[in-house]
Amino acid sequence: MPRGRRTGPTRTREAIVDAAQTAFATSGYDAVSLRSIARAAGVDPALVHHFFESKSALFAAAMALPVDPETFVTALLAGDRDTLGERLVLALVELWDQPDGFRGFLGLIRGAMSHEGAARMLREFVTREILGRLAEAAAPDHPHTRAALAGTQIIGLAVGRKIVGIAPLAEADPAWLATTIGPTIQRYLTEPLPPAV
Amino acid sequence: MPRGRRTGPTRTREAIVDAAQTAFATSGYDAVSLRSIARAAGVDPALVHHFFESKSALFAAAMALPVDPETFVTALLAGDRDTLGERLVLALVELWDQPDGFRGFLGLIRGAMSHEGAARMLREFVTREILGRLAEAAAPDHPHTRAALAGTQIIGLAVGRKIVGIAPLAEADPAWLATTIGPTIQRYLTEPLPPAV
Numbered sequence: 403m404p405r406g407r408r409t410g411p412t413r414t415r416e417a418i419v420d421a422a423q424t425a426f427a428t429s430g431y432d433a434v435s436l437r438s439i440a441r442a443a444g445v446d447p448a449l450v451h452h453f454f455e456s457k458s459a460l461f462a463a464a465m466a467l468p469v470d471p472e473t474f475v476t477a478l479l480a481g482d483r484d485t486l487g488e489r490l491v492l493a494l495v496e497l498w499d500q501p502d503g504f505r506g507f508l509g510l511i512r513g514a515m516s517h518e519g520a521a522r523m524l525r526e527f528v529t530r531e532i533l534g535r536l537a538e539a540a541a542p543d544h545p546h547t548r549a550a551l552a553g554t555q556i557i558g559l560a561v562g563r564k565i566v567g568i569a570p571l572a573e574a575d576p577a578w579l580a581t582t583i584g585p586t587i588q589r590y591l592t593e594p595l596p597p598a599v
Numbered sequence: 600m601p602r603g604r605r606t607g608p609t610r611t612r613e614a615i616v617d618a619a620q621t622a623f624a625t626s627g628y629d630a631v632s633l634r635s636i637a638r639a640a641g642v643d644p645a646l647v648h649h650f651f652e653s654k655s656a657l658f659a660a661a662m663a664l665p666v667d668p669e670t671f672v673t674a675l676l677a678g679d680r681d682t683l684g685e686r687l688v689l690a691l692v693e694l695w696d697q698p699d700g701f702r703g704f705l706g707l708i709r710g711a712m713s714h715e716g717a718a719r720m721l722r723e724f725v726t727r728e729i730l731g732r733l734a735e736a737a738a739p740d741h742p743h744t745r746a747a748l749a750g751t752q753i754i755g756l757a758v759g760r761k762i763v764g765i766a767p768l769a770e771a772d773p774a775w776l777a778t779t780i781g782p783t784i785q786r787y788l789t790e791p792l793p794p795a796v
Binding site: 512529547551553554557566567568569570571582589596 | 708709711712713718721722726743744747748750751752753754755756758759760762763764765766767768771772775778779780782783786792793795
């Protein structure tokens with residue numbers, strides 16, 4: 403019996419995910435299209451759309467993220483804008499704390515520490531697809547600056563809680579983290595920014 | 600002519616720094632003493648004190664940090680407590696932006712991403728020796744929690760500006776970063792913390 407033999411659709415999906423991993427790691431998030439991934443995987447673009455409804459869904463699969471970022475952002479935007487910062491922190495921490503829920507983020511962050519392709523992927527993905535969309539919805543001005551500021555606090559929280567394990571953050575209740583760190587995100591996303599000097 | 604031959608004092612200093620690098624990376628910051636480093640380097644403890652006036656000074660030398668943390672913290676504490684957050688961000692960013700000024704921090708942060716010894720070193724050093732001392736001076740309660748919260752924002756800022764290069768943070772004026780991110784640090788160091796839930 404052949405080892406590791408897969409049925410057609412599984413093999414096709416895997417080929418697409420493999421091609422996506424390479425494409426995102428090489429070119430970052432923005433420059434990659436579903437069409438270019440289809441070409442690299444040697445499949446019809448319609449097949450990519452059959453398996454993945456959006457670029458962010460394919461990115462999530464390629465990076466082992468536990469949710470489709472599109473779904474994640476849509477759920478956050480459905481709630482009260484005044485509590486966006488707290489709800490983002492709570493949702494992220496609860497996601498990270500799930501079994502295997504941090505693996506994809508860990509890979510993204512570790513990779514970004516030493517490879518420019520991975521760094522580009524992280525900054526484009528986090529500041530556009532997640533925080534950029536929240537910032538655009540939360541305030542009318544400077545969404546990229548707001549997303550970048552919020553990004554520093556989110557990355558620092560991920561490092562402190564999940565990677566470096568700084569006590570008491572590593573063991574803190576997610577709700578406590580939301581109350582403590584949420585206002586920082588809220589301020590970055592919504593309050594007036596000092597003018598550039 | 601022997602290659603790489605050094606004079607006695609230089610060789611002794613190098614042996615001490617080498618022993619310190621190994622000791623800190625293996626045991627973290629807190630558990631290491633100048634005496635244990637002297638033993639590992641095979642020198643008299645008085646010689647370690649001759650070259651380095653404190654453990655933090657030796658740590659700075661071993662980690663290629665651009666200043667003695669002791670001096671850095673003392674200067675910050677000499678200023679107005681109400682602007683501690685802003686002054687900390689400004690001082691750190693200006694330090695990081697100096698030629699070679701970020702190399703030691705980069706090594707510490709990168710190491711902490713994948714090695715438990717380095718992670719322990721980073722969290723003990725940052726939250727005790729730098730932020731812990733600032734927090735103790737700034738507010739009467741929960742210095743370790745305050746230092747840990749401030750630590751997440753500082754690490755995230757370092758990653759965003761100096762490692763991952765998130766625009767516009769990577770190019771932002773240090774004074775703008777101090778005005779924008781300083782209040783976050785100030786809040787973590789001085790304002791009432793929500794009770795643990």
